[in-house]
Amino acid sequence: MNKIYIILIYLMILSGCSKDEVKVVKIKETQQDLEMISAYKEAYLALNQGDPYFSAKKFLEAELLYPQSDWAPKAALLASYSYYLQNYYPEALLNLERYLITYPSDINHSYAHYLIAMCYFETIEDEKRDSAPLIKARDKFKYVVENFPNTDFAMDSKFKIDLIQDIIAAKEMYLGRHYIKKQKWIAAINRFKIVVEDYDTTVFVEEALHRLVEINYKLGLKEESQKYANLLGYNYLSSDWYKKSYKVFNKSYKISEKKINNKDKRGIIEKFKKLFN
Template sequence: MATMAAAVLSIAACGSNRNRPKLAYEERPVELLYNTGFERLQSRRWNDAVDYFQEVERQHPYSEWSRRSILMQVYAFYQAGSYTDAIAAADRFIQLFPGSPSAAYAFYMKAVCNFEQIVDVGRDQAFSQAALAGLRDVIRRYPNSSYATDARVKIDMVNDQLAGKEMTIGRWYQRRNQPLAAINRYKAVIDDQAFQRTSHAPEALYRLTEVYLGLGLKEEATRNAAVLGFNYPGSPWYAEAYALLGEQGADRPETAPEAQRESWLRRIIPG
């Protein structure tokens, strides 16, 4: 125990990964370094764990232990909230071991790190776009893996976020009396197959009904309200659209026209 204690330099887990002190170099058995890092992981001492796994890489760069250590760094950085460092470690693994079965984990963690940084719809959605691209890449490369299964769930969540961004911009244009710009944003939600499955589709149809009525285009307003009523008959947005059409003296729709219903359903449920 005394020997091991002398070999270990305790490091505070707080502070920047780049500014905090590193392990003093001392040649040690690879098993000792790796196992100590793993113990730090189990103790949730993420930064300490990273130091030991990096030391494995530095002292034993061509070993199987080094390959494993890079993946452990990805995980430790992710748990510490150091997403940029986690992505860099994942990229390093992919570059060094592109054919490894564990590359699936590296690709997945890159996507998840971007996913975890998604911000509210009022701000730039660069992380949403990066997460979406990464998750799709996981599905394309490893379609039958458990990572792909989770990626599909996360893609639905990202699409809901991006559709929400379109709605936020559309409402902004609508409030500022720029109806054509608003229509383009709302149409983006109902015309995109991915967005049609999100929680924002009913409101997009309602907003189109609202904007078209404001422009005096009652037929277009009725058509969108009909699609809304057919696909979301129990939605409060349909109740709002129905009442709005009545107030404006437009025909209140019972169902969507047959051709339009079929086209809409084919987009929502292919085949």
Template sequence: MERRNRANGKRGLKFLLPVLLSILLLMGFSSCAWFAKKEPATNPQAAYEEGMRLLEEKKYERSAEAFRKFKEDFPLSTYTPLAELRLADSLYFDKNYAEAIVLYEEFKKLHPVHPEIPYAIYQIGMCHFKQMLSIDRDQTVTEKALEQFRYVVENFPQSKYAPDAKTKMQLCQRHLADHEFSIGHFYYRMDHYRAALGRFEDIPKKYPDAGLEGKIKPLIEACRKKIAQEEKKQKEREEREAKKKKGP
């Protein structure tokens, strides 16, 4: 009887040992995972500077990740507005323009009197500027870029971003003027002189600094001449028709 009990005890141990080993292994992995977890940073300045280091090294995905984590760890820090702006910058330099615009706009709403507001608006303009299409394509983004640069120039003329915003304004205006000119020239080549004239005459009104006056002036004169000739021919046709109706 005693031998049988010992045998049963040994069999029980054989079954228990794998179970105990599994439990110990699981506990070991859990404790390792717990120790492996990174504690949140306790120094906002150091965390911000680390994000800036990554941004300056052009590691934009990692800098974006660092600034997102900063926002989570230090939502009330004095560095948080700048971290929000640098997150937008990380996306901008990584050519994620649509996402960057959303974050710059969010910065404007959250911090309407922050000293970096001119920069945020300028950067929204740059996001649109970087997406401008050739003059034969839709120019919606060019118009949006022009709007943002104009806002900086008119509302923050003393800002350090105003001079470049003014330069970008002129580039946008020239691009839009070239777009209008290409449409006008197409109408001109198709003998639609009135439509062409309308486009050519609008360019100096809409974009006075585009510098296309010398190019447009002879075409405006040519359109007017062609229109006058068409009107004369039309009048002559009408007179002939009127004579036919009267008879001999």
């Protein structure tokens, strides 16, 4: 704050102002500072008391009262966080983008980018819905990992990326199964190939390989079918999906199914409950 006062005094001297005029400017500046701090404290209190709507309003007020202060970018970020808590994701995103433009040298950019990613992440629904939030969230989480690798935000971003990969793979599987029902074989093959090639670390890769075995065999492309069967067997030999693929080539093969009686089920449930005791 002293540096600001010194600059203001220096500018006033250059413009030929009197000492009295300089004192008036300093008093106004101090009053503006106090108003900003008061609004900031009020906003923070409201946030802690569970009133994020009022909190967002007061943080933005604090920023506007003294936009050149060190507290202004903090107020802008906390306003965005308050919007986020209310599920006002469009408002949070708009304010975060404004913050990045208005305060390009602020030290909290890692948090801003992470919060942008979280806003997109929170709007993700299931594999049947629009994939735009999935892609935007994944790309922003990747940005955090690549540009802020030593932060806690990067650690959580890696975890979120894995979750998103699973959801995207689930979406491709859903579409692939849909095309099978419609007997659109090429469209189905393309979806399952995406899972095998781009999402091979997800839980859906085994089923995707089996579907490729199944469809290619049905189309008479036995060499192609055998290729995917070999790949499935090499990587997931004990998988149930491999057994199903094996049955495609060996019709007489019977898949054994182990039945769990009610007593076994109770034992499993009890073991599960103990994990949380």
